[in-house]
Amino acid sequence: MEDVIQAIASGILVGALYALIAYGLGLIMGIMKFLNVAHGSLLILGGYVSYWIFTLWGINPYLSIPLVIIATFLAGLILYKLTLSPLLKLPDIEMRVANSLLITFGVIYVLDNAMALIWTPNSRSIMASYSGEAINIFGVKLSLTGLCGLGIAILVAVALYFILSKTYLGKHVRAATQDAEAASLCGVNVQRTYLISCGIAVALAGVAGVIVVSSYSITPGGGLSWLLIGIVVMVLAGEGNINAILPAGIILGLVESASIFVVGAPYRQAVALVIFIIVLMFRPQGLFTKKRTDVYYNS
Amino acid sequence: MLEISNIDVCYGDLQALWDVSLTVGGGEIVTLVGSNGAGKSTIMKAISGLLKPKTGSISFEGICVNKLPAHRIAELGISMVPEGRRLFPQMSVLENLEVGASAREAKKARHNTISWIYELFPILRARARQRAVTLSGGEQQMLAIGRALMSQPRLLLIDEMSLGLAPLLVQEISQVIKDINKSRKLTIFLVEQDVNMALSMADRGYIIEHGRIQSEGAARAFLCNERIKEAYLGISPVEKAG
Numbered sequence: 001m002e003d004v005i006q007a008i009a010s011g012i013l014v015g016a017l018y019a020l021i022a023y024g025l026g027l028i029m030g031i032m033k034f035l036n037v038a039h040g041s042l043l044i045l046g047g048y049v050s051y052w053i054f055t056l057w058g059i060n061p062y063l064s065i066p067l068v069i070i071a072t073f074l075a076g077l078i079l080y081k082l083t084l085s086p087l088l089k090l091p092d093i094e095m096r097v098a099n100s101l102l103i104t105f106g107v108i109y110v111l112d113n114a115m116a117l118i119w120t121p122n123s124r125s126i127m128a129s130y131s132g133e134a135i136n137i138f139g140v141k142l143s144l145t146g147l148c149g150l151g152i153a154i155l156v157a158v159a160l161y162f163i164l165s166k167t168y169l170g171k172h173v174r175a176a177t178q179d180a181e182a183a184s185l186c187g188v189n190v191q192r193t194y195l196i197s198c199g200i201a202v203a204l205a206g207v208a209g210v211i212v213v214s215s216y217s218i219t220p221g222g223g224l225s226w227l228l229i230g231i232v233v234m235v236l237a238g239e240g241n242i243n244a245i246l247p248a249g250i251i252l253g254l255v256e257s258a259s260i261f262v263v264g265a266p267y268r269q270a271v272a273l274v275i276f277i278i279v280l281m282f283r284p285q286g287l288f289t290k291k292r293t294d295v296y297y298n299s
Numbered sequence: 300m301l302e303i304s305n306i307d308v309c310y311g312d313l314q315a316l317w318d319v320s321l322t323v324g325g326g327e328i329v330t331l332v333g334s335n336g337a338g339k340s341t342i343m344k345a346i347s348g349l350l351k352p353k354t355g356s357i358s359f360e361g362i363c364v365n366k367l368p369a370h371r372i373a374e375l376g377i378s379m380v381p382e383g384r385r386l387f388p389q390m391s392v393l394e395n396l397e398v399g400a401s402a403r404e405a406k407k408a409r410h411n412t413i414s415w416i417y418e419l420f421p422i423l424r425a426r427a428r429q430r431a432v433t434l435s436g437g438e439q440q441m442l443a444i445g446r447a448l449m450s451q452p453r454l455l456l457i458d459e460m461s462l463g464l465a466p467l468l469v470q471e472i473s474q475v476i477k478d479i480n481k482s483r484k485l486t487i488f489l490v491e492q493d494v495n496m497a498l499s500m501a502d503r504g505y506i507i508e509h510g511r512i513q514s515e516g517a518a519r520a521f522l523c524n525e526r527i528k529e530a531y532l533g534i535s536p537v538e539k540a541g
Contacts, residue, residue, distance in 0.1 A: 171390070175398045186398050187373035
């Protein structure tokens with residue numbers, strides 16, 4: 001019984017990290033209908049920035065988050081300006097998705113090679129004093145880094161809810177998502193709204209990178225496996241359903257934890273992919289969306 | 300206030316407007332009437348910045364707006380109620396109105412403007428928290444007009460206001476438009492298929508056919524014109540020939 005509770009707790013913690021990875025991906029897909037497959041590499045970039053700050057100045061990775069946000073936000077602006085914004089002229093969504101996939105695939109190569117040049121291809125991780133530490137609650141061990149990840153994932157969920165429902169930027173984002181032309185008639189600068197959204201999405205990848213580098217090791221080419229997790233969570237939540245990303249991530253984490261008992265730890269990622277395929281076949285709109293819709297956020 | 304000079308507008312290779320010129324003076328209600336596909340909505344889109352003229356110029360209060368993006372034109376004081384309303388369906392009535400006040404000055408005055416919109420269309424106050432998609436057609440049209448007014452425009456473009464609405468409702472909404480024109484001196488440029496209603500509301504009118512302005516004159520004169528009555532208010536020339 002203790003093992004089951006431990007597995008559930010671990011599933012929730014790892015699921016929160018999965019959600020954190022998917023937020024940025026879901027934002028870009030929901031708002032602009034771009035599939036940014038360079039999301040994993042941008043996550044790794046965030047991890048390296050945090051690693052550098054830790055190595056050079058000894059700053060705790062969690063305290064480096066504001067600097068990582070600034071660096072990756074700027075990377076997001078550059079990504080949008082150089083590669084994604086020309087795709088907005090494409091007439092339909094399918095073309096946007098396909099072309100953004102191809103272009104950001106190219107971005108992976110540029111980023112991964114640049115990171116290998118700067119930080120070498122060797123794997124890096126942050127070994128802080130609390131790494132590997134765990135809190136024991138009623139016999140259940142909860143890792144400190146996992147708990148931090150959960151806290152940050154909840155914070156991101158609340159912040160996104162607040163921004164999207166209460167601020168003018170959020171209303172502009174939602175309006176542009178539902179009808180970009182009508183939004184521009186209302187005085188919304190749609191291009192600027194997209195630019196900021198892309199910056200926020202990549203900054204969220206950077207934040208996820210900080211959590212990843214605190215718990216796992218990173219390499220320049222290691223973004224692809226994290227991207228895959230992000231895509232699975234995004235599909236489970238439903239395209240553009242930002243509210244559902246945290247529960248979808250936790251569900252994936254729980255299923256992975258449970259699968260350790262059934263098929264063993266080496267196959268847990270395969271189980272995630274099986275779920276991904278089943279959901280795509282039988283509920284392509286995701287587990288939390290009633291029907292397929294262009295709406296990306298329900299207030 | 301608005302001066303359109305010799306514009307040609309194309310959709311890709313397809314030309315929709317040829318050498319169109321028209322003017323709208325401050326405080327006027329001007330209507331543009333014509334049959335389906337004549338180019339009425341294309342003119343509206345060109346004024347609001349959704350389409351760029353190939354040649355010619357569009358100036359608003361002396362500023363050339365040809366090359367400006369739509370959001371900049373909205374900031375200058377031109378607001379549009381688009382055909383089909385184009386509301387943000389999953390946002391509430393209040394949020395739709397708030398997005399209408401996206402220009403800097405309008406944002407500051409949004410609370411007062413919302414109160415004014417609620418006075419014009421009291422049903423919107425009752426529906427404030429409801430999503431736009433759940434409103435009836437008439438309520439949606441009121442919201443579309445309210446959203447356009449939120450930017451405190453000096454020129455209001457209305458594209459096919461009566462489309463899909465019951466005659467009584469159209470009458471009610473057009474009365475509100477006339478009242479705003481009188482009380483706030485708001486200039487209105489109206490595109491309509493309901494020619495009778497449009498000409499009854501307007502001071503002046505233009506008739507467009509096949510992308511070209513055919514005639515211009517006082518709205519009352521158009522209402523008495525036999526040819527216009529025949530073409531737009533009753534029997535079409537095709538039917539007559541048959």
